Structures are given as C-alpha cells and as structure tokens.
Amino acid sequence: MMSTMTNERADSPACATASLGNYRFGDLPDPSKWADCVHCGMCLESCPTYEQTGEEQHSPRGRVHLMKSVGEGKLELTPDLLDPIFTCLDCRACTTACPADVDVGGLIEQVRGQLRQAVPLAGWKALVSDVFLKGIFPHPSRLDWLGRLLKLYQKSGLQTLARKTGMLRMMPDHLAEMEAILPSVGTPVRRKYKHQPLIKAKGETKRTVAILTGCVMDVMFSDINEATIRVLTHNGNDVVIVPNQTCCGALHVHAGDRETGRKLAKQNIEAFQDVDYIIVNAAGCGCMLKEYPELFRNDPEWHEKAERFAAKVEDVSKFLHDTGFKPPKAELNVRLTYHDACHLAHGQGIRKEPRALIESIPGVEMVAMPNADRCCGSAGIYNLTHPEMAQAVLESKMQNVPQDVELISMGNPGCMLQMALGVMKHGRNQKIVHTVQLLDWAYQKEEGKDVRI
Amino acid sequence: MLSLTWIEELQEFLHPEQIKRNDSFHPLGNDGAVTVYPQAEEEIAAVLRYADQSGKKVFIAGRGTKRGFGGQREQADILLSLEHYAGIVEHAAADMTVTVKAGTVFGDLQRALAPYRQKVALDPFWPDEATIGGVIAANDSGPKRLGYGSARDSVIGLRIVYPNGTVIRSGGKVVKNVAGYDMNKLFIGAMGTLGVLSEITLKLRPLAKYESVVLLSFPSGDVHDIRSFAVSFLDTMMEPVCFELFNPTLAERLTGRPVYTLAIGFEDVENAVHYQEQWVERLRPKAAEMAVLAGEEAAAFWRTFNTVAPNGRLAQAENGIEAAVKIGVVNLDVLSILRESVLIADRCHVRIEAHGGLGHGLCQAYVHGSEEGVLAAMEELRQAAVRLGGYAIVKHLPFSLRQRIDVWGGKPSYFFLLEGIKRKIDPNKTINDQRFIGGI
Amino acid sequence: MRKRSIATNDPHIQALARIVGERAILYRKEDLMAYDCDGFTVHRHLPKAVVFPTSTEQVAAVVRYCHEHDLPFLARGAGTGLSGGAIPLNGEVVISLTRMKRLLHVDLENRRAVVEPGFVNLKLTNSVAHRGYYYAPDPSSQYCCTIGGNVAENAGGAHCLKYGVTTNHILGLEVVLPNGEVIEIGGNGVPDPPGYDLLGLLTGSEGTLGIVTKITVRLLKNPEAKQTVLAYFDEVEDASQTVSDIISAGIVPAALEMMDQTAIEAVEAAAFPVGHPKDIAALLLIEVDGISAGIDEQIDDILAICRRHHVREVKVAQSEEERARWWANRKTGFGAMGAISPDYLVQDGVIPRSRLPEVLREIANISRKYGLRIANIFHAGDGNLHPLVLFDASKPGETERALAAGSECLKACAAVGGSITGEHGVGIEKKEEMRFIFTDEEILAQTAIRDVFNPKNLLNAGKLFPTPGRCVETKMPSTVK
Incomplete structure (x- = not known):
C-alpha cells in the first residue's frame, strides 16, 4: 500500500529529492519546530504517556529530541523509533505547557509521515489500516453501510446473542470492551437530509453555516449531529450539509499517512469553498481542519486555499458563544462535570466557551473536574492501536472524575466512547453527553417537549 | 608537673605571653597541658601544623562555656584557646552579611550589629560568654530556632584551619551558593573534630521592629490541653518565632509559677505582633492564664532564660552534680518528653528543669542532683527519647561522669562514614580527639 | 508501553533486566538517545x-551490580x-x-511529609494546599522537577530569599550509597x-555521594497575607538600587x-505574556x-x-489570578x-547584592564583546543572577563563543566576591569555573569527602570538580576499562 506513497511524492515537488539529516522523504519535517525547544522539561508532567512510563522517550521533550536527532543525522528512521513516535497520543497538552510554544503535535505528525514511509506497516496492522483508514473512513457510503450492519447487529438480537454466547470472548479484550459501549446507531444526517441540503433557521436567518458531518460521527453519533443542527437553527443559523464533504483526515495524519490526509483535505477544501462558516462538533476534526495549511507547506497554491478554508472553521461551542447564543430558559436539574477534549482545549484553545454554554443552562450544577484537560486515552483510534497505554491513561483520567455527578459533558465523540468505557469499567452510572446535546435538551424543554436525560 | 620541654618549640611561632602552662586540670576535662592563645589565623595554623607533625594532641576552646560537652580525655597536650582571636572582619551592611573571627563573643557581635538594625538570627545560651565559634562548632540554638532556623541556616561561609595547618574556605560571602559540596555543613556541629573554625560568615536578618512574648500557663497540668491548643495554634497562619514549653520546675524559676508554661514569641511590626497576641487569646483554653511581656520586658525575659543552662565557665555546683541533656524528637513529641521529665525527676530524686520547642522538636533538660540520680535520670530521658524515635545527647557533665555514660548515645548505622570523614581530614587524630560521637 | 523482551546478548543488560524487570529497562539507541542530556x-x-x-x-x-562490575x-x-x-558522560x-x-x-501536625525521590515538587504543595500548607522550595521547573533532583542540586527558587533553599527544608533522607x-539519616x-x-552534605552533592530514595521534608503553613508588586523602570540602575534599598530597609x-x-x-513573545511595556x-x-x-x-x-528611584509604573496585584499570571x-x-x-545558555552567578549595578554593566560589556545578546532574569533579592546567553548552535563557532561569554560572566561574579552557582549546580558546565573561587587545596x-562515600568514583564521575588536564569531559573513571 505504501507504494502509492512514493508515486505521489511528486505532490510536494520542491522537496522531493531534498533531505534533512536522515529524513529522506518528501514533505520534510520543519526544523524550526524543534529549534524552538530548549529542553527545559516544562512539558513533562503534561504528558499522559510520560505520566504512565516515566520514560523520557515517551515525553514531549524526549520525542522532540529524538526527532531532532534524526534531523541531525544521529539517529536513523528505524523500526525501534516507532515506539517513541507512535506512542504519542497527539493530545497537544505539551503545546499548552510549553513556554516557547513548540508545536510538538505538528512535528510528531510530520515525522510519522517520514517514519511510515521508511518503515511501512506490515501484517495485520497494515490490513486494518488499509481497510479502515483508506477503505472505509474516506467513503461515506461504505461507512453508512457499516453503520447499517452495526445497527442490524444491535437490533436483530445478534448483539445479545454474541454477548450471551461468549463469542465476544474470542475478540481481544479491548475490542470486546469497545463493543460493549458502542452507542446505538441512528440514521446519519447526510442520509436523512440528502434531499434537503438547507435546513432553515428558526425565526429570522442571521447567517448560513455549513456543518462537517464527519465520518464515524455521522454513523455512530448521528443524534449529536441532529442536536447540532437543532441548536444552530435555534440560534438563527441556516444549516447546509454540503454534499461532497468527506472525512477530515485526522486519523490518517495521526497515523503518518499524510498523503491520504492531503487528498481528503483537498476534497473538503473544494467541497466547502462556497460557505462562510464551517461548524464542527468533533474537536479532533475541527483541529485537523484548522491545521490543513500544515499539510501544504510545500505547495503554495493549496497552502493558500487551506489558509482560507481554515479561517472559516469553528468549533460549534465557540461559534455559538461568539455569535451570542440564546441562553436556554428551561431548567435541566442536573449535576455534571466537563471534560476538556484535548483537541478542543490544547488543539484549539477552547476552554471557557463550552463551559459558558453549559453554565448558561438554568438548573445545571457544574462540578469542576481536577485536571479536566488531561487526555482520556481515546486519541482517535489510539485506543485500538495502543490499548494498554490507552487503558492506563483512561485509568488516570477516571481517578479525577468526580463521583457525585450524573453527567459528563465534552465536545468530542472519540472521548465520549472512551469515557463511556471508563464509566463502565468503574461500575459508575454517569451518562456521557456532548455539550451541544445539553443545550439541545434545554431548548427542547423550553419548547415544551418532554426531555429525559 | 611533667617537664614539657617541647613547649619551647611553640615559641618559634608564638609569643611567650600567648603560652600558658596549666598546673591543675579542669573538672570538666577537655583541658591542655598548655593553653595557647593565637591572635592570627597563621598562628592557629602554625600550632596545628606543629602538633600534627610532632604527634601532639590539641583541644580547641572558645571561652569554655561548653567545656563539659563531650570528650573522653581529661587533657590534651595543647589547649588552643580562641579567646584572643576576636573581632569583626567585615560587616557588609548593605548585603546583610558579616564575617567574624571565631573567638568573638556572641553578644559583642550582636551589639556591633544593632546600630544597623541587624542581627545574627541565633539565640544561643550564655550569649555574653559564648563565642560565635563555639556556638557554631557545638551547633547551639535556642527557642527562636522555630522562626529563624539554626546555625546551618545562618552560616554562609567558613574559613577552617585543617589539622595539618592548611586553610580551607567553604561557602562564601553570598547568601545563596551551591558551588561544590556544601562543606559548611560538615563543620557546623562537628565539635571541632575536623578543623578549627577561623572566620565565620553569617547572613543577617533585620532586627524586629517590635517584639513580645506571650506566657501561657496551664495550671491544670494536663498535657492534653496543651497539645490541643498547640495543634490548633500551629495550624493557624500566625508566625511565632518561638513556641517553647517549660516544665513546671523551669517555669517556676522563670515566672514564679510551677505550672507548665508556653512561651510564644512574636517579632514583627507592632500591629502584627498585637494581632497575633489576640489569636493566642482567642484560642487559649479557658483555664490557661496569659501574660504578655513586650519590648524590653521580653528582652529581659530572654536574657534570664539564656542563663538557665549550665555553663562550663562557672564554678561547679557545690551540692551535687549538674548536667544538661539535649533531646531531639519529632515536634509534638516534645510534650511527652517534658511530661517524662517531671516523672523522671520524681523517680530519680533529682531536679529537672526542661523546655522544648513544639514547632521544632528540640528539648533541653537540666538535671541537678546526686551522681547516681543524675546518671539514672539521663538514662531514663534517653530511653524516653529513643522510644519516640529520637535521641538524647549529654551537653554538659563533669569529666568523671562522662566515663560512665556514653554522652552521644551510641553510633548511627552510618558511623563508618563519619569515621571515614574524620580519617580523611585528621588522619593523626590531632584535634579534639575523642570529643565526638563514637570517639571520633 | 509495548511489551518488551530483552533483545540483546549484553550480559549486563540482561542482569539489570532481571533486577528491575524487562519493562523497566531501556537499551536501544532509539530510546537511549532521549537520555543523552538533561536541561x-x-x-x-x-x-x-x-x-x-x-x-x-x-x-x-x-x-550493587554496577559496583561489583565496575x-x-x-x-x-x-x-x-x-x-x-x-x-x-x-x-x-x-x-x-x-x-x-x-x-x-x-503529617501536618508536625509539618512534614515523606516522599519518594521521583515525586514532583509542585505536587507536594498541591497535595497539602487544601489544608493551607506548602513546600517552600520553588524552582522555576517545579511543575515537573522531582524532589530527589532538588535534593541532589540543593535547588533554590524565587521564594528562597525568605524561606531558604532545599537544604533548609530537608529533615531526613534514605540513601543508597555507591556500594x-x-x-x-535523620530517621x-x-x-x-x-x-x-550528612543531610547537609548530601543535599547539593549533585548525585556524587549517593542516591536518595526517600526524603522527609518540612512543610510550611501558608502565609496569612501575600501581596505582589510589579514595578517598571527606565534605568537598570534604578531597579538595582531599589532592590538594595528594600533589603536594607x-x-x-x-x-x-x-x-x-x-x-x-x-x-x-512566548506563551504567557503579561503585557509588560517593551521599552x-x-x-x-x-x-x-x-x-x-x-x-x-x-x-x-x-x-x-x-518611587524614590524613579519607577515609571508600579502596581500591586489586584487578584490571585493576576498574581499567578505575573508569576x-x-x-x-x-x-x-x-x-x-534557537539556543540559550543560562548562567547562575551570585554576587553580594550591593554589587548589582556594576556586575550588570560588566555583563553588558561581555555581551558586546562576544556579539551575543544576553538576557537577565534573576533573583535580585539574593544576588543570584541568571544571565541567559542567546546563540544559535547551528552557526559554526557560536556555541563556543556563548560558552566563553557565560564563563566570563561567572568570572565577573567571582571577581566581586561572589559564587559561580547559586542554585543550578556545577555539573559539567561549570566545573572548570570552580577554579575561579576555590584553590586546588580546597x-x-x-x-577527599567524595572518596569517603564513592571510593571507586563510579557514581556520576566527571562532574562537579575540575580535573587536571584537558578533555576531562571524555575521560573515563579510572576503574573503567
């Protein structure tokens, strides 16, 4: 599968033959990113993997040092480098902690691109990667098909059967656990609104916004997409669902497959070119969209397009907050806590806006979560590729979740699955909700609907 | 009198007036066949070099207030007195540091600093007789250690004459310094077994603008009352410079009332001192009685307090034996030690005046009685300390009794390191031989 | 956290892995390179x-294994x-x-805590803050540095002017000696x-006398009140004089x-701007x-x-949030x-406070002489300077120039009776500069003290002390073949 990579290297023509130390593939890492690091170590304690292992090569500083060492020709791109570079959750907490604003996450993604080419995936990992990252996520119809299959599995009694017969025991533990917390699959909004590309605002239209429906999001969490649409229209936004949009590519870029990332980016950039606002309800996707320009560092034409595109992207919570959302009037009597998704807090610097939305709802009692911006271990498909570390990170996270709350709110679907897993494993009964769902419920209640949380 | 022909050799580097033969030995031991009085560092070095090369033993003394502290030899060949090696070398008032010769009387130093509204933040016993060198070498401290720390927190630099006559500097003249090992620490409290402290550089603190001491007496005698008050007061954000408990015997001597008494000292601007006194008032148990001594009254109180410990310069007590024991325990365990001091005094038929700091864990017990009574009481005090995970060392005792009790209370597991350090620095055991723990 | 199995024939690695377990040892170059330097x-x-x-x-x-196998x-x-x-090295x-x-x-009643050496400095304060206590030494790296490391270096911090450095807060240590x-010590x-x-001696011995495995520290009660002042000056001299006058008042x-x-x-320009005027x-x-x-x-x-020293603007923090931002x-x-x-080198000289203006002038001269910018961030109250020599290691010769400039800054400190390091330690960096302040005999x-603890000199050799002869950095301890 990596053979296509080399063919496509021409995509970044200027650097196709250049090299930087032992980085020899196109799309070279940006040395100024590691030059900013003065090795002070302020990032160490922010890093969830360092917390678990105490190992420097599993810390932001250590990783930057290793990546720099390859650039200096002191290390080769070898299989032994995979562990330090790919164990990173890409949670960006280090970027928040860094006094010099070193873009560790961006650097990690660039180097993963190099490393994946030098050390192609093999065996079942390659297969899984091919099937999911290339075969399914970028193709809404296939995802939709997978979703229907999953729905069939859940609704037909097969799930019950599988659980009862112990078939699940044949799966690796972490997959079996994931199975247990899969949300029930609804109808993707892309399918639902296939013939209605514009959903009118309630009342006067103030502006028109497009939403990124997402790939997995729309299959697994179509109810959140629905809630997002309702909340946006409630606040005077016409919502469009542009047809050619695709997966944001974050998972590919995290995995080092920058080429596919670029392909998806281009498709999205073109798909959304006629809209002014691109609203995202998945923190990981939003962060990726805002970072599209990084993918085109060596391609001035697309870089410029990506810049223009990125400027239009906003997370739904910040968008609502900044455009003066209507504070709900109905009460939701509930105690809850808020978890900062990494790609919201660290990736996009969005912390106070979602909290402000939640706190605007009458009757909501917000309990602060210590270290709320600590990664939960979800990190895209990290919980599938690094189950043991993801589990350990989740364990630390759960230690900080207050016991006496009914809901845990957040702004990223990956986190929602992971936190649901944490709640289940700890035998707790908290429900996991997306921030816009809370607002949606409050608005619905305001309209006299019976809302049961 | 033995013929000491080698004494003339001393005259090669000392004036005859600096050399004095001793005919009789001091009952506290730690004496010398001759006493020499160097007046310059080179003279100290010359004496040591001579002794080290000619196999002579040297004891070191300031003015002798701590003569009864440790030591298994009645006399050495030479008693090196620093009495005439005194004076301030440099007072950098703007930098708040002072460098002083070891033989300087502690009180003289404080008086020299006072016009600058500065002080050395130590409150040793007998300040008008003890020398700064002795205070540092014996690591003496008083109740205000709670607020200001001990010698190791004030000393920033030393000049030390090694047993072979080499002069070594440790630390420096700056208040913060981590260049090389923190060698200052090695010599503080080393009882002069590693070298002769020649010059000492200390960091200074501003003199407090206002001072008071609150005396809180507990007529009930119930240690639990004291404990619960102490715990609640020490948990406030007040900043007492001392929080010292006196046992009834000592309290009687200092205040005239034989009941457990807490001395809580405050040093700050006047407002802040009164504010803190009010906190004591608010938290004190109803039965406790409170008196406040302010300003000069407080200073006078401490002047008296500072002379309750035995002093090696004074004549021996005529009726019975006098001893001083230093006990280290974890802070609040001081209460147990003081309570024990009362019980032990009864059991051993001795008089024990004791005090200890609830915020730092050091107690001093002054035992007065018959030889056997004093020995037994010291043994019991030690057992009480050890039961609490602490220690007891004897700070003052006549030489004859030091043969009968290990004043240092045995060797720690890491004694080989202490021995190793001594061997490196003083391989010939020239100075203060057997003065310190484990006979080093 | 991959599963590891030991894929090397090196008997030492295998033996060490048997002691600590296969998941507690790194030996591949790709992992080890993360350990080839510290800060x-x-x-x-x-x-x-x-x-x-x-x-x-x-x-x-x-x-023991290392000791036995040299x-x-x-x-x-x-x-x-x-x-x-x-x-x-x-x-x-x-x-x-x-x-x-x-x-x-x-144990708050007795104001102490016992930690393992890898416990992070700030976490100790965070663990007792709810009861109003804290651990005083606060090096700037306190978010991530360990108390074990603080003991080794006798770490200081911004607040040690009043409360002292690490050594003033250590009550007991458990130590593994080099054998x-x-x-x-201190029970x-x-x-x-x-x-x-020995507590005092081991604290600040830069890991050359033993390895600390348990630490009893003193805790302090939070002060009842705290006020923070920010003052802007148009002249460095005015700021220096203000420092002196505050202390002498x-x-x-x-x-x-x-x-x-x-x-x-x-x-x-960095991550936590306050909005200080640039001029x-x-x-x-x-x-x-x-x-x-x-x-x-x-x-x-x-x-x-x-005000007496012509401050341009002076303000008192109005909230804990503002104070936290300044810090x-x-x-x-x-x-x-x-x-x-791209690179900087931080020095750590100490001078008597009153010599601040002249030493700052001298540092400015050094900056001009070497053509390198030098920033100064420092603990003025205790005269602990941190000249930061800015350079670009990728430019040939610039690293050497920066090192020379740094060394000269220390010489300037030593010349006024100061020290070459106030809190960072000597390490490799300043071992030659030890000669600025100590004689060979000293x-x-x-x-000699090190030899009592560490006679084979296997523990952290080549640090702290200048070695006779050049190229000391690459010299192996005598016992190593």
Whole structure:
C-alpha cells in the first residue's frame, strides 16, 4: 500500500529529492519546530504517556529530541523509533505547557509521515489500516453501510446473542470492551437530509453555516449531529450539509499517512469553498481542519486555499458563544462535570466557551473536574492501536472524575466512547453527553417537549 | 608537673605571653597541658601544623562555656584557646552579611550589629560568654530556632584551619551558593573534630521592629490541653518565632509559677505582633492564664532564660552534680518528653528543669542532683527519647561522669562514614580527639 | 508501553533486566538517545542503559551490580537540571527515579511529609494546599522537577530569599550509597541528628555521594497575607538600587525578582505574556507575605522606595489570578528564550547584592564583546543572577563563543566576591569555573569527602570538580576499562 506513497511524492515537488539529516522523504519535517525547544522539561508532567512510563522517550521533550536527532543525522528512521513516535497520543497538552510554544503535535505528525514511509506497516496492522483508514473512513457510503450492519447487529438480537454466547470472548479484550459501549446507531444526517441540503433557521436567518458531518460521527453519533443542527437553527443559523464533504483526515495524519490526509483535505477544501462558516462538533476534526495549511507547506497554491478554508472553521461551542447564543430558559436539574477534549482545549484553545454554554443552562450544577484537560486515552483510534497505554491513561483520567455527578459533558465523540468505557469499567452510572446535546435538551424543554436525560 | 620541654618549640611561632602552662586540670576535662592563645589565623595554623607533625594532641576552646560537652580525655597536650582571636572582619551592611573571627563573643557581635538594625538570627545560651565559634562548632540554638532556623541556616561561609595547618574556605560571602559540596555543613556541629573554625560568615536578618512574648500557663497540668491548643495554634497562619514549653520546675524559676508554661514569641511590626497576641487569646483554653511581656520586658525575659543552662565557665555546683541533656524528637513529641521529665525527676530524686520547642522538636533538660540520680535520670530521658524515635545527647557533665555514660548515645548505622570523614581530614587524630560521637 | 523482551546478548543488560524487570529497562539507541542530556544540552552522551526501579531494594540491587562490575552509573530525576548533572558522560547506567513517585506520608501536625525521590515538587504543595500548607522550595521547573533532583542540586527558587533553599527544608533522607548499602539519616526527621551533618552534605552533592530514595521534608503553613508588586523602570540602575534599598530597609520580601529588557522581550513573545511595556529597561517583581496586619506597612514602604528611584509604573496585584499570571510569565522565562533565540545558555552567578549595578554593566560589556545578546532574569533579592546567553548552535563557532561569554560572566561574579552557582549546580558546565573561587587545596578537600562515600568514583564521575588536564569531559573513571 505504501507504494502509492512514493508515486505521489511528486505532490510536494520542491522537496522531493531534498533531505534533512536522515529524513529522506518528501514533505520534510520543519526544523524550526524543534529549534524552538530548549529542553527545559516544562512539558513533562503534561504528558499522559510520560505520566504512565516515566520514560523520557515517551515525553514531549524526549520525542522532540529524538526527532531532532534524526534531523541531525544521529539517529536513523528505524523500526525501534516507532515506539517513541507512535506512542504519542497527539493530545497537544505539551503545546499548552510549553513556554516557547513548540508545536510538538505538528512535528510528531510530520515525522510519522517520514517514519511510515521508511518503515511501512506490515501484517495485520497494515490490513486494518488499509481497510479502515483508506477503505472505509474516506467513503461515506461504505461507512453508512457499516453503520447499517452495526445497527442490524444491535437490533436483530445478534448483539445479545454474541454477548450471551461468549463469542465476544474470542475478540481481544479491548475490542470486546469497545463493543460493549458502542452507542446505538441512528440514521446519519447526510442520509436523512440528502434531499434537503438547507435546513432553515428558526425565526429570522442571521447567517448560513455549513456543518462537517464527519465520518464515524455521522454513523455512530448521528443524534449529536441532529442536536447540532437543532441548536444552530435555534440560534438563527441556516444549516447546509454540503454534499461532497468527506472525512477530515485526522486519523490518517495521526497515523503518518499524510498523503491520504492531503487528498481528503483537498476534497473538503473544494467541497466547502462556497460557505462562510464551517461548524464542527468533533474537536479532533475541527483541529485537523484548522491545521490543513500544515499539510501544504510545500505547495503554495493549496497552502493558500487551506489558509482560507481554515479561517472559516469553528468549533460549534465557540461559534455559538461568539455569535451570542440564546441562553436556554428551561431548567435541566442536573449535576455534571466537563471534560476538556484535548483537541478542543490544547488543539484549539477552547476552554471557557463550552463551559459558558453549559453554565448558561438554568438548573445545571457544574462540578469542576481536577485536571479536566488531561487526555482520556481515546486519541482517535489510539485506543485500538495502543490499548494498554490507552487503558492506563483512561485509568488516570477516571481517578479525577468526580463521583457525585450524573453527567459528563465534552465536545468530542472519540472521548465520549472512551469515557463511556471508563464509566463502565468503574461500575459508575454517569451518562456521557456532548455539550451541544445539553443545550439541545434545554431548548427542547423550553419548547415544551418532554426531555429525559 | 611533667617537664614539657617541647613547649619551647611553640615559641618559634608564638609569643611567650600567648603560652600558658596549666598546673591543675579542669573538672570538666577537655583541658591542655598548655593553653595557647593565637591572635592570627597563621598562628592557629602554625600550632596545628606543629602538633600534627610532632604527634601532639590539641583541644580547641572558645571561652569554655561548653567545656563539659563531650570528650573522653581529661587533657590534651595543647589547649588552643580562641579567646584572643576576636573581632569583626567585615560587616557588609548593605548585603546583610558579616564575617567574624571565631573567638568573638556572641553578644559583642550582636551589639556591633544593632546600630544597623541587624542581627545574627541565633539565640544561643550564655550569649555574653559564648563565642560565635563555639556556638557554631557545638551547633547551639535556642527557642527562636522555630522562626529563624539554626546555625546551618545562618552560616554562609567558613574559613577552617585543617589539622595539618592548611586553610580551607567553604561557602562564601553570598547568601545563596551551591558551588561544590556544601562543606559548611560538615563543620557546623562537628565539635571541632575536623578543623578549627577561623572566620565565620553569617547572613543577617533585620532586627524586629517590635517584639513580645506571650506566657501561657496551664495550671491544670494536663498535657492534653496543651497539645490541643498547640495543634490548633500551629495550624493557624500566625508566625511565632518561638513556641517553647517549660516544665513546671523551669517555669517556676522563670515566672514564679510551677505550672507548665508556653512561651510564644512574636517579632514583627507592632500591629502584627498585637494581632497575633489576640489569636493566642482567642484560642487559649479557658483555664490557661496569659501574660504578655513586650519590648524590653521580653528582652529581659530572654536574657534570664539564656542563663538557665549550665555553663562550663562557672564554678561547679557545690551540692551535687549538674548536667544538661539535649533531646531531639519529632515536634509534638516534645510534650511527652517534658511530661517524662517531671516523672523522671520524681523517680530519680533529682531536679529537672526542661523546655522544648513544639514547632521544632528540640528539648533541653537540666538535671541537678546526686551522681547516681543524675546518671539514672539521663538514662531514663534517653530511653524516653529513643522510644519516640529520637535521641538524647549529654551537653554538659563533669569529666568523671562522662566515663560512665556514653554522652552521644551510641553510633548511627552510618558511623563508618563519619569515621571515614574524620580519617580523611585528621588522619593523626590531632584535634579534639575523642570529643565526638563514637570517639571520633 | 509495548511489551518488551530483552533483545540483546549484553550480559549486563540482561542482569539489570532481571533486577528491575524487562519493562523497566531501556537499551536501544532509539530510546537511549532521549537520555543523552538533561536541561543542559551542550554535551550529549549516550548512556549504556536506563533502568526504572520502583523500590529502594531495586535501586540498591542495581547499584550493587554496577559496583561489583565496575559499571559507571548515575541517578536521574526529571532531567531538568541546567548544569548537566544527569548527563551520562561515561556511558553510565542511568537510574531513573521517575517511577518512584509516591507521596508516602503526610503529617501536618508536625509539618512534614515523606516522599519518594521521583515525586514532583509542585505536587507536594498541591497535595497539602487544601489544608493551607506548602513546600517552600520553588524552582522555576517545579511543575515537573522531582524532589530527589532538588535534593541532589540543593535547588533554590524565587521564594528562597525568605524561606531558604532545599537544604533548609530537608529533615531526613534514605540513601543508597555507591556500594549499594542503604542508610537512613535523620530517621523520622528529628532535628540535629548526632554526628556530622550528612543531610547537609548530601543535599547539593549533585548525585556524587549517593542516591536518595526517600526524603522527609518540612512543610510550611501558608502565609496569612501575600501581596505582589510589579514595578517598571527606565534605568537598570534604578531597579538595582531599589532592590538594595528594600533589603536594607529591613524588609525581607518573600521574593524579589528582576528581568531586563531582553528577557521581557522573550517572555512577552512566548506563551504567557503579561503585557509588560517593551521599552522599559527592567522590571521588578516583589512579593511580601506574612501577617495581614503588618503587610500594608511593608507594601507602603516598598512603593515609596520604588518611587524614590524613579519607577515609571508600579502596581500591586489586584487578584490571585493576576498574581499567578505575573508569576507564570516569570517562571517560564528560561523556556521563553526559545521564542527569540534557537539556543540559550543560562548562567547562575551570585554576587553580594550591593554589587548589582556594576556586575550588570560588566555583563553588558561581555555581551558586546562576544556579539551575543544576553538576557537577565534573576533573583535580585539574593544576588543570584541568571544571565541567559542567546546563540544559535547551528552557526559554526557560536556555541563556543556563548560558552566563553557565560564563563566570563561567572568570572565577573567571582571577581566581586561572589559564587559561580547559586542554585543550578556545577555539573559539567561549570566545573572548570570552580577554579575561579576555590584553590586546588580546597577542591582536594572536597574530593577527599567524595572518596569517603564513592571510593571507586563510579557514581556520576566527571562532574562537579575540575580535573587536571584537558578533555576531562571524555575521560573515563579510572576503574573503567
């Protein structure tokens, strides 16, 4: 599968033959990113993997040092480098902690691109990667098909059967656990609104916004997409669902497959070119969209397009907050806590806006979560590729979740699955909700609907 | 009198007036066949070099207030007195540091600093007789250690004459310094077994603008009352410079009332001192009685307090034996030690005046009685300390009794390191031989 | 956290893995390279292996093994040291203490806590803050540095002006000696344990006398009141004079920090800007704490002194949030240099406070002489300067020039009776500069002490003391073949 990579290297023509130390593939890492690091170590304690292992090569500083060492020709791109570079959750907490604003996450993604080419995936990992990252996520119809299959599995009694017969025991533990917390699959909004590309605002239209429906999001969490649409229209936004949009590519870029990332980016950039606002309800996707320009560092034409595109992207919570959302009037009597998704807090610097939305709802009692911006271990498909570390990170996270709350709110679907897993494993009964769902419920209640949380 | 022909050799580097033969030995031991009085560092070095090369033993003394502290030899060949090696070398008032010769009387130093509204933040016993060198070498401290720390927190630099006559500097003249090992620490409290402290550089603190001491007496005698008050007061954000408990015997001597008494000292601007006194008032148990001594009254109180410990310069007590024991325990365990001091005094038929700091864990017990009574009481005090995970060392005792009790209370597991350090620095055991723990 | 199996025939690696377990040892070059330096990056050297013991027994067993097999070894905490103390110059086995990070015991009534060496400094304060207590030493790296490392370096911090450095807060230590023997000093933290003050000697011995495995520290009660003042000056001299006058007025501030124009440029360009004016020559960050009833008087005095010295603007923090912002800006100052320079080298000289103006002038001269910018961020209250020499290591010769400039700054400090290091330690970085302040005999007096503890010199060799002859950095300890 990596053979296509080399063919496509021409995509970044200027650097196709250049090299930087032992980085020899196109799309070279940006040395100024590691030059900013003065090795002070302020990032160490922010890093969830360092917390678990105490190992420097599993810390932001250590990783930057290793990546720099390859650039200096002191290390080769070898299989032994995979562990330090790919164990990173890409949670960006280090970027928040860094006094010099070193873009560790961006650097990690660039180097993963190099490393994946030098050390192609093999065996079942390659297969899984091919099937999911290339075969399914970028193709809404296939995802939709997978979703229907999953729905069939859940609704037909097969799930019950599988659980009862112990078939699940044949799966690796972490997959079996994931199975247990899969949300029930609804109808993707892309399918639902296939013939209605514009959903009118309630009342006067103030502006028109497009939403990124997402790939997995729309299959697994179509109810959140629905809630997002309702909340946006409630606040005077016409919502469009542009047809050619695709997966944001974050998972590919995290995995080092920058080429596919670029392909998806281009498709999205073109798909959304006629809209002014691109609203995202998945923190990981939003962060990726805002970072599209990084993918085109060596391609001035697309870089410029990506810049223009990125400027239009906003997370739904910040968008609502900044455009003066209507504070709900109905009460939701509930105690809850808020978890900062990494790609919201660290990736996009969005912390106070979602909290402000939640706190605007009458009757909501917000309990602060210590270290709320600590990664939960979800990190895209990290919980599938690094189950043991993801589990350990989740364990630390759960230690900080207050016991006496009914809901845990957040702004990223990956986190929602992971936190649901944490709640289940700890035998707790908290429900996991997306921030816009809370607002949606409050608005619905305001309209006299019976809302049961 | 033995013929000491080698004494003339001393005259090669000392004036005859600096050399004095001793005919009789001091009952506290730690004496010398001759006493020499160097007046310059080179003279100290010359004496040591001579002794080290000619196999002579040297004891070191300031003015002798701590003569009864440790030591298994009645006399050495030479008693090196620093009495005439005194004076301030440099007072950098703007930098708040002072460098002083070891033989300087502690009180003289404080008086020299006072016009600058500065002080050395130590409150040793007998300040008008003890020398700064002795205070540092014996690591003496008083109740205000709670607020200001001990010698190791004030000393920033030393000049030390090694047993072979080499002069070594440790630390420096700056208040913060981590260049090389923190060698200052090695010599503080080393009882002069590693070298002769020649010059000492200390960091200074501003003199407090206002001072008071609150005396809180507990007529009930119930240690639990004291404990619960102490715990609640020490948990406030007040900043007492001392929080010292006196046992009834000592309290009687200092205040005239034989009941457990807490001395809580405050040093700050006047407002802040009164504010803190009010906190004591608010938290004190109803039965406790409170008196406040302010300003000069407080200073006078401490002047008296500072002379309750035995002093090696004074004549021996005529009726019975006098001893001083230093006990280290974890802070609040001081209460147990003081309570024990009362019980032990009864059991051993001795008089024990004791005090200890609830915020730092050091107690001093002054035992007065018959030889056997004093020995037994010291043994019991030690057992009480050890039961609490602490220690007891004897700070003052006549030489004859030091043969009968290990004043240092045995060797720690890491004694080989202490021995190793001594061997490196003083391989010939020239100075203060057997003065310190484990006979080093 | 991959599953590891030991894929090497090296018998030492295999033996060490048997002691600590296969998941607690690193030996591949790709992992080891992360350990080739600490916060001091000028020298880099690969360790032989890195082990992660989880108990005193494991530390002792590793040390015993190294001792018996003449393998050089050293201990490492978070690796934030700024003088190279944890750099494995001799291909050491690095004993990383990051997995010994438990808070073992807290006893607030007696104001003490017991921690393992890998416990992070700030976490201790965070663990007792709800009861109003804190751990005083606060090096700028306190977010991530370990208390074990603080003990090794005798770490200071912004607030040590009033409260002292690490050594003033250590009550007891458990130590693994270089031969693997375990000793305990100070027991449960009783004051003045009889014997030479080994606590004092070990604290700040830069990991050359033993490896600390358990630490009893003193905790302090929070001050009742705290006020922080920020003062902007148009002349460095005015700021310096203000520092001197505050101290000589009998005020003991909890902290008294200064930053010059270049430093301000960096912190304002970095992650925690405060909005300091760019055109001021220096700023002072002054904090006083204590009894509420007395604090206003101190603040009034300080404001008056600032005004006497032509302060352009002076303000008192109006909220805890504002105060925290000022401090975050200051405490991330070193790292912030990354925002204006690819590399920096920080020096750590100490001078008598009253000599501040002349030494700052001298540093400015050195900056001109070497054509390198030097930023100054420092603990003005205790005369502890941190000249930050800015350079670009990728430019040939610039690293050497920066090192020479740094060394000359230290010479200037030594010349006024100061020290070459106030809190960062000597490490590799300043060992030659030890000669600026100590004679050969004085250095020998110190190495003699080291030999008592560390006779084979396998533990962290080549640090702290200048060695006769050149190229000392690459010289192996005598026992190593």
